[in-house]
Amino acid sequence: MPRSVRDILSMKGSKKITVITAYDFTMSQLCDRAGIDVLLVGDSGGMVMLGYENTIPVTMEQMCFFTEAVSRGRQNAMLVADMPFMSYQASRSQAIENAGRLVKAGADAVKLEGGIEMRDTVRAIVDIGIPVMGHIGFQPQTTTLQEGYKIQAKTKDAAISLVESAKALEEAGAFSIALEMVTREVSKMITDALKIPTIGIGSGPDCDGQVLVLHDVLGLYEKIKPKFAKRYLELATDIVKALTAYRTDVTSGKFPSPEHSFSMEKSELERLKKELA
16 A cells, blocks of 8 residues: 555654655656655656746646556555646635646645645645645745745745744645755754654755655756756666667667567468468
């Protein structure tokens, strides 16, 4: 059985929570086999899978498509799906409807961006039985529109605002909160102040868990290389090498070789030749 909200809550203070993004069946299987606790179907799929410049153009239909694929591949990991831009901001009824669509697509919970201004929306979704992961600090859907890519909570006032948002989301019923690009000191303050887990991305080691984009971990996405993302492999380079070798083998006639081909029985071949003659 997949991990539940209760399982994730029980890990606070006892075991670090591992979260990774996933967007398709094959990768979700591999992440699950690796023992990852939570698979996040991130709207970052719009960038690494669909080629968008940012996450803003991502639609509910695309998020449901990604979520369905990931849900077929996981066995043990919890599945959280991002609610894309403008799928929850217009009204609480819109937010509830779209959260339900993601659950029907296979999600165990949804994630949405925003602090105090989103507490009523979070509460409304939680009240109908759908778990919510909050997301504060740098918010890819909207922060870039106002500030660009900037570290969050670098001043006293900004830090206090972020702590208040975290507490508001916890009170609204969120089971965890993602902290993106938040100063390490403030991330620790928030983590210590909450009873629910914090999941950091570029927010230091003191959060209850960590999340990274799969394509950053594997070195597949080269357009943006965040400072906070540790690249464990450089698969883009290896893949280009493999495909170049394939192209060379095909153009030179080296591939396919007899070991990659199928043949008729000799007697059947002789019969065929005789018939055609």
